[in-house]
Amino acid sequence: MGEDIQRKLQLELDSFKTVQKELQKAISTRQQLDGQLNENEIVKKELDLLPADGKVFKSVGPVLIKTELVEAKQNVSKRMDYISKELKRVDDLIASLERKQDTHREGLQKLQHQFQQAQVKAALHA
Template sequence: MDKNSAAALYKKMQTEVEAYQGLQKSCVKVVKQRAMLESQLNENKCVLDELNLLGADNKVYKLFGPVLVKQELEDSRQNVGKRIEYISKELNSSNNTLESMEKDMHKHREAVSKYQQQWQVAAAMK
């Protein structure tokens, strides 16, 4: 293997490493986002559980800025249910994104490994 092909091989390996590192950083962001969504989902499920314990004679208030505004119980249940649905969809989306990123990371790891092996063979032949 001549000097130019060794340099080209090294450049390919470096490109794969950089792509892998970029995916790692993105992956960390998605994991943080997913954790936040899971927290919001659990919180909203607890709120819905509490709302389901209330009877028709109970009063429900919602905080709008600095003001508490009376709200119908059924409206509150529906709003929280819609929030749970939305958060669940976002959570599924982030899970799918993370799964796709992990597959891409695996491909880059394999490519780096392949280039490293080729590099070692070339170095041993010198």
Template sequence: MSEDIQRKLQTELDSFKKCSERSMISRIGLQKAIQTRQQLDGQLNENEIVKQELDLLPSDGKVYKSVGPVLIKTDLIEAKQNVSKRIDYITKEVKRVDDQIGTFEKKQDNHREALQKLQHQFQQAQVKAALHA
């Protein structure tokens, strides 16, 4: 019984190590995803502020768009639509990145839980073996 649990524990540990080695690349990916998430948050906040400012303008207000070193006059309705589209796009990207982060964390949690259960079973088997010895 104890040997069976020990084998399962070792198998799970080996699986966890392999996953950890593979996940070194994933961890780098996770770090990049977190950085991307932070950048997206900043962009989302900027665009929401721009949207609020555009909403304050009267319908005949003048809006200029920066294109390189030049300011180009833009229609207010078009500017509002562009900002709304950017907000939608950024929101979708935030969700995609959050899903990536969640998937990675879920995989790690599953391995941790399996290891904890097996370690607990192994410890119980050792205690039983010690009592019967």
């Protein structure tokens, strides 16, 4: 009986650790996306400060290529929309993983309690 509970406990612990790793990865991804969104917001503000005939250059590898201001603004806006959608997706993933983590934590607590009870019974019968 104790070995069965111990095996279940180990499986639940392994599942919990896997979810924790996935959660950390998702949080890291979210932080990267948040940084990218902030960078793009700064670029957008800078582009908004330029006069209509202002010159904008886009870095392509080691070369700077002249780009129209309207096109640059559209590109930054599209990038911000994409990043915002990715942030929403990652936030949903994080919420889901946190729920899974809570479920595994509850399972671990129940199994630990059962294991302790089995140990006490075994000690009393020994």
